[in-house]
Amino acid sequence: MQHRNIAFIGAGNMAKAIISGLVNNGYPAQLITATSPSMKQDGPLHNQYGINCSNDNIASVRQADVVVLAVKPQMMAEVCEQIHQQVDLNGKLILSIAAGISVERFYQLLGKVDLIRIMPNTPSLIGLGMSGLYAPAQVSMPDRQFTEQLMQSVGEICWVEQESGINNIIAAAGSAPAYFFLFMESMQQEAERLGFTSEQARLLVQQTALGAAQMVVNNPQLDIATLRQQVTSKGGTTAEALRVFNENGLPEIVASAMQAASKRAVEMEKSL
Numbered sequence: 193m194q195h196r197n198i199a200f201i202g203a204g205n206m207a208k209a210i211i212s213g214l215v216n217n218g219y220p221a222q223l224i225t226a227t228s229p230s231m232k233q234d235g236p237l238h239n240q241y242g243i244n245c246s247n248d249n250i251a252s253v254r255q256a257d258v259v260v261l262a263v264k265p266q267m268m269a270e271v272c273e274q275i276h277q278q279v280d281l282n283g284k285l286i287l288s289i290a291a292g293i294s295v296e297r298f299y300q301l302l303g304k305v306d307l308i309r310i311m312p313n314t315p316s317l318i319g320l321g322m323s324g325l326y327a328p329a330q331v332s333m334p335d336r337q338f339t340e341q342l343m344q345s346v347g348e349i350c351w352v353e354q355e356s357g358i359n360n361i362i363a364a365a366g367s368a369p370a371y372f373f374l375f376m377e378s379m380q381q382e383a384e385r386l387g388f389t390s391e392q393a394r395l396l397v398q399q400t401a402l403g404a405a406q407m408v409v410n411n412p413q414l415d416i417a418t419l420r421q422q423v424t425s426k427g428g429t430t431a432e433a434l435r436v437f438n439e440n441g442l443p444e445i446v447a448s449a450m451q452a453a454s455k456r457a458v459e460m461e462k463s464l
């Protein structure tokens with residue numbers, strides 16, 4: 193892929209996940225800078241990945257071709273206004289990974305910049321990310337391709353035609369690792385109650401989750417429902433477990449939870 197000078201403004205969980213994925217995939221570390229107020233030049237991020245680290249947003253944005261805005265949504269206005277006042281963003285590509293901040297809001301904060309919204313998730317850390325991408329019509333093809341390749345280097349990508357699609361990506365992928373973690377936490381707790389040690393319970397859950405996910409990946413010709421049916425013997429144990437899930441409304445709970453995530457993103461877009 194093409195290499196450009198990238199500055200991550202904000203170096204928390206999500207920025208670190210993308211940086212780790214990029215560096216492990218061969219993106220030149222010397223072309224990556226990460227900033228945060230508490231950042232030390234020779235701190236852990238520098239030592240681990242060899243990237244440039246700074247607590248100076250302005251200097252970092254000035255020297256960058258691509259700026260990844262990776263602060264919490266509630267911090268975004270303050271950070272953007274400071275950048276807008278001090279740096280000419282003309283010719284730079286701005287990438288936002290924030291939930292709940294619309295393109296229109298970014299134009300208010302930064303002026304009419306070249307901006308693409310990305311909605312990644314934390315498995316980017318291990319190259320298994322899932323990112324949604326949205327670009328307004330005027331964004332150039334080279335900028336779209338660069339962003340696509342950037343995020344493909346840490347996982348899979350899915351373009352959305354409408355900006356509202358980003359909120360649905362949040363529901364289906366951005367927030368979704370946490371759904372699977374909650375499910376696994378609940379299973380681990382019950383496995384411990386059934387008498388396994390914490391380590392055994394974790395192994396049982398993580399290996400089963402990994403195996404199930406890998407079976408879905410390896411069998412694109414099979415519906416996920418078919419894979420479920422292959423585990424479920426008539427009158428057997430799995431059928432009993434699934435009966436309890438269904439009687440307690442698991443599909444409806446999942447649907448409501450995903451809708452709640454998307455709705456929250458819409459609310460954030462109105463308030464931030």
Ligand SMILES: NC(=O)C1=CN([C@@H]2O[C@H](COP(=O)(O)OP(=O)(O)OC[C@H]3O[C@@H](n4cnc5c(N)ncnc54)[C@H](OP(=O)(O)O)[C@@H]3O)[C@@H](O)[C@H]2O)C=CC1
Pocket residue numbers: 201202203204205206207227228229230231249262263264265267271289290291311312313314366367
């Ligand atoms: N976590 C996730 O799974 C996902 C998160 N996102 C989005 O990613 C963004 C970041 O989230 P996440 O990584 O979880 O948040 P974190 O709280 O982990 O990270 C926020 C980072 O911003 C830094 N920061 C705070 N103020 C400033 C400032 N003025 N200038 C520069 N950096 C600053 C913090 O530094 P310090 O520690 O020094 O305060 C920290 O490094 C959010 O907008 C979120 O919506 C999107 C998809 C998934």
Ligand SMILES: O=C(O)[C@@H]1CCC=N1
Pocket residue numbers: 291362366367
């Ligand atoms: O919880 C959040 O708001 C962020 C966005 C998607 C995942 N984490």
